[in-house]
Amino acid sequence: MAGNYLTEMTDFTSDKRLAKENKIKQLLGKISLPWTITIGYLILILLLPITALITKSITLGFEEFWRIATSEVAMSAYEVSFLTALIAALINGVMGTLIAWVLVRYEFPGKKVIDAAVDLPFALPTSVAGLVLATVYSDKGWIGQLFAPLGIKIAFTRLGVFVAMLFISLPFIVRTLQPVLQEMESEVEEAALSLGASEWQTFWRVILPPLLPPILTGVALGFSRAVGEYGSVVIVSSGIPFQDLIAPVLVFQRLEQYDVAGATVIGTVLLIVSLVLLLLINLLQQWGRRYAVK
Amino acid sequence: MSIIINQVSKKFGDFQALDRINLEIKEGGLVALLGPSGSGKSTLLRAIAGLETPDTGSIIINGKDATHLDVAQRNIGFVFQHYALFKHLTIRQNIAFGLEIRKHPPKRIKQKVDELLALIQLEGLGNRYPAQLSGGQRQRVALARALAVEPGVLLLDEPFGALDAKVRKELRAWLRRLHDEVHVTSVFVTHDQEEAMEVADEIVVMNQGHIEQVGTPAEIYDHPATAFVMSFVGEVNILPGVAGLFCNLPTSQSHVYVRPHELDLLHHEHESSTPATVKRIIHLGREIQAELALPDDFVVFANLSREKFAELNLEAGQQVFVKPQNAKSFADLHRAVLS
Numbered sequence: 001m002a003g004n005y006l007t008e009m010t011d012f013t014s015d016k017r018l019a020k021e022n023k024i025k026q027l028l029g030k031i032s033l034p035w036t037i038t039i040g041y042l043i044l045i046l047l048l049p050i051t052a053l054i055t056k057s058i059t060l061g062f063e064e065f066w067r068i069a070t071s072e073v074a075m076s077a078y079e080v081s082f083l084t085a086l087i088a089a090l091i092n093g094v095m096g097t098l099i100a101w102v103l104v105r106y107e108f109p110g111k112k113v114i115d116a117a118v119d120l121p122f123a124l125p126t127s128v129a130g131l132v133l134a135t136v137y138s139d140k141g142w143i144g145q146l147f148a149p150l151g152i153k154i155a156f157t158r159l160g161v162f163v164a165m166l167f168i169s170l171p172f173i174v175r176t177l178q179p180v181l182q183e184m185e186s187e188v189e190e191a192a193l194s195l196g197a198s199e200w201q202t203f204w205r206v207i208l209p210p211l212l213p214p215i216l217t218g219v220a221l222g223f224s225r226a227v228g229e230y231g232s233v234v235i236v237s238s239g240i241p242f243q244d245l246i247a248p249v250l251v252f253q254r255l256e257q258y259d260v261a262g263a264t265v266i267g268t269v270l271l272i273v274s275l276v277l278l279l280l281i282n283l284l285q286q287w288g289r290r291y292a293v294k
Numbered sequence: 295m296s297i298i299i300n301q302v303s304k305k306f307g308d309f310q311a312l313d314r315i316n317l318e319i320k321e322g323g324l325v326a327l328l329g330p331s332g333s334g335k336s337t338l339l340r341a342i343a344g345l346e347t348p349d350t351g352s353i354i355i356n357g358k359d360a361t362h363l364d365v366a367q368r369n370i371g372f373v374f375q376h377y378a379l380f381k382h383l384t385i386r387q388n389i390a391f392g393l394e395i396r397k398h399p400p401k402r403i404k405q406k407v408d409e410l411l412a413l414i415q416l417e418g419l420g421n422r423y424p425a426q427l428s429g430g431q432r433q434r435v436a437l438a439r440a441l442a443v444e445p446g447v448l449l450l451d452e453p454f455g456a457l458d459a460k461v462r463k464e465l466r467a468w469l470r471r472l473h474d475e476v477h478v479t480s481v482f483v484t485h486d487q488e489e490a491m492e493v494a495d496e497i498v499v500m501n502q503g504h505i506e507q508v509g510t511p512a513e514i515y516d517h518p519a520t521a522f523v524m525s526f527v528g529e530v531n532i533l534p535g536v537a538g539l540f541c542n543l544p545t546s547q548s549h550v551y552v553r554p555h556e557l558d559l560l561h562h563e564h565e566s567s568t569p570a571t572v573k574r575i576i577h578l579g580r581e582i583q584a585e586l587a588l589p590d591d592f593v594v595f596a597n598l599s600r601e602k603f604a605e606l607n608l609e610a611g612q613q614v615f616v617k618p619q620n621a622k623s624f625a626d627l628h629r630a631v632l633s
Contacts, residue, residue: 187378190345191436193365194372195392195443205391210382291382291423 053271057264068265073241074250078269080158081247085226088165089173093219096173097211103174104181118174121167126231133164133236158244160236168229169222176218180211213288220281224274295356295369295446295479296321297342302351304337311337312348313503319481319496324473326490327483329500330526335483336451338500342481343449344368356446368447371440371478375452377432379424385435386411386420392443410438413472430461434468441476450482454489466493487527491515499523521624524551531557531594552621554583557596559606560615567617570594572610584608586616 057065068074103115121129137144137154144154154160184207192202230248237244239253247270254263297319304312312334319325327335340346342353344365352361360368380388386407393403411417414434416427424432433453440448453469454462470493473480484490490497491511499506499514499522507519518524525532533550560567570586573593577583582603584596596616598606608614 185376185378187374187376188380190365191372191374191378191439192380192391194343194345194370195439196366196395197391198366201395206380291425 050271053264053267057261057268060261060265064261065265065268068262069269073245074247074266074269076242077245077247077250077266080161080245081227082273084158084162084246085165085169085223085229088162088226089169089219089223092166092170092173092222093215096170096218096222097177097215099170100174100177100181104178118171120171121169122171126168126229127235129167130164130232130235133160133167133232137163137236155236156238156244158237161233161244161246164232164236165226165229168232169226172222172225173215173218176214176221177211180214184210213284217281217284217288220277220284224277224281227270227273227277297356297447297479297481298354299338299342300352300354302338302341302348302353304334304341304346304348310503312341314351315503315505317498317505317508319479321479322477324470324480324493324495325482326494326497327481327500328485328487328490328497328527330485332502333500334503335485335498335500339449339451339481339483342447343370343372345372369443369445371443371445371448373433373436373440373448373450373453375455377424377429377436377456379432379436379439381424384421384423385416385427388424388435389438389442391439396443406442410442413441414438428461429457430465433457433465437469437472441478445478448478448480450480452483452485454484454486462489469493491527497527499526501526518622521549521551524622524624529554529595529597533588533592533594550621550623552594552618554595554597555581556618556620557594558617558619559584559586559596559598559602559608560617561606563615564617567615570614570616572608572612572614574610575608582608586614588616 060068099118103111103118124132134141134155136142137160139145139148139153139155141155147154152159154163188206189202192206193199197205228248229246230252233246234249234252237246237249239245239249241250245253247266251263251266251270254260254266297317299315299317299319302312302315303310315334315338317338327338329335337346341348342355344360344363344367348361352359354360355368355370365372380391383391389407389410390403393406398406407420408417411420414437416431416434416438419427419431424435427435433456437450437453450469454465457465466489469482482493491514494511496508497511497514498508501522507514507523509517509519514523514527518527524530531552531554533552563569568588570588572584573587574585575582576585578597580600581597582600584598586594586596588594594616598608606614
């Protein structure tokens with residue numbers, strides 16, 4: 001009896017050891033070639049430069065960091081950047097939704113061309129976009145000359161920054177919404193109508209609610225793109241502090257003055273805001289999928 | 295509520311979906327619009343609902359001309375093939391939708407939704423989203439949502455079309471029972487003749503924008519008015535009316551229609567029988583089907599009960615005599631589908 005018991009015991013421990021070995025093997029198995037390449041690439045391309053930026057700005061010490069980060073010029077540049085980008089993204093939230101709706105629901109000649117043109121801000125080099133906008137919106141440009149007599153200057157003012165941000169953020173909302181609208185069945189609208197809803201009620205209660213998460217996602221994407229925009233804004237604005245100077249241009253100005261520390265601090269602030277935004281976008285997308293659980 | 299359809303036509307481009315349709319649907323009936331795809335049955339249903347506007351003619355619902363009324367004003371309930379539930383709303387909110395639009399007090403709405411959840415046997419699932427239910431459950435929710443507003447007419451467009459065979463059968467029986475409880479005038483579209491026979495009190499057989507026949511399932515099956523109805527509803531053998539084949543029929547008619555189970559097989563020649571050779575025996579489970587070659591190589595199928603089959607002791611290659619108990623011919627062959 002006792003002997004049997006003992007062998008059982010040893011069997012048991014060897015089983016345990018085997019299980020442990022298996023677990024280690026499993027873990028090692030997960031570190032496959034694709035995994036290694038993925039992590040290596042991400043570290044090299046994404047994490048390393050970001051870490052370098054943060055380390056550089058940390059070496060300044062908190063007080064110095066805070067002083068530069070909250071200096072008057074920087075604060076005004078954030079305001080121009082974030083506020084203008086927010087307004088541009090919100091306006092495109094409405095206009096982009098309308099454009100996506102028309103592109104999905106309506107048939108008209110030239111639809112394919114317009115659909116392709118929506119991607120123009122993606123495809124165009126940002127400096128070219130800036131050049132185009134500066135030409136059209138300057139005092140003698142096609143649109144600028146209409147506003148000049150009213151005393152409204154667009155190019156080389158904050159309005160110019162705003163126009164550039166409108167231009168650059170539009171495709172994000174349209175392209176986020178289009179697939180969602182295509183998937184939407186028209187039967188759902190007919191169902192609402194058959195239940196006695198007016199067209200207005202159908203829009204507010206049936207069509208819009210499932211569109212809100214993708215609209216917000218598109219707005220957030222467009223906003224973060226507008227905040228990060230540099231190339232077109234630097235051309236279409238004058239870059240004067242407290243007027244139309246945006247944060248990314250401020251970073252570049254600091255670098256031109258060999259103020260690397262100042263540039264890194266403002267860069268870090270922008271980085272943190274971008275990360276928060278990305279997190280927000282992810283949460284929005286999760287929220288949008290909450291009722292799509294299979 | 296009764297529905298009267300008066301000379302209704304509808305064209306989509308060059309396609310005549312409905313051609314001067316006249317139809318009366320009695321109050322409290324459960325009517326099937328049966329036909330192949332493109333026969334106009336869905337268009338007719340959508341015209342009754344107000345989801346399509348007829349080019350000509352009028353639609354009278356409960357004695358009132360509804361031809362130019364909006365969907366919302368017709369007091370109908372509509373059930374779609376793919377459920378068309380509101381994905382962002384829970385089951386309870388889906389069912390309550392029509393009541394909320396009508397601004398019923400919240401207490402009444404809650405009570406009504408509870409009643410309907412019990413009726414569709416989904417009491418515990420009210421707070422789920424449509425994506426979390428099976429197809430059959432979703433279609434029941436769609437039905438409850440349509441019934442919540444107590445419509446005068448319930449219209450169902452291929453309501454079981456997207457479901458698998460077993461669920462479809464269960465839901466058919468359930469719809470029949472439900473109608474016997476609720477008694478709302480109901481019209482459903484189907485291309486499945488078995489479904490129409492099982493569920494409906496009355497069947498409207500449609501083909502190419504016309505109504506071929508209106509009748510009870512028994513009338514449609516036993517006394518088909520046209521060649522199309524005979525060939526679309528139930529299995530049928532179609533033979534050229536050559537003199538000598540089934541000679542009890544007038545030979546002037548071009549084709550003869552016989553149901554496979556209305557063919558008698560005999561060992562000996564009989565008055566009005568035709569000699570045939572057994573080509574193949576097919577076991578269908580409940581019945582046995584014999585493939586028979588008639589003179590001039592015409593092929594017919596005869597369905598036999600197992601008992602009859604055992605009694606005849608049939609084998610492939612055997613010589614037998616075929617005698618129709620019931621054969622029909624129609625003057626309107628040009629509209630029949632011969633396939």
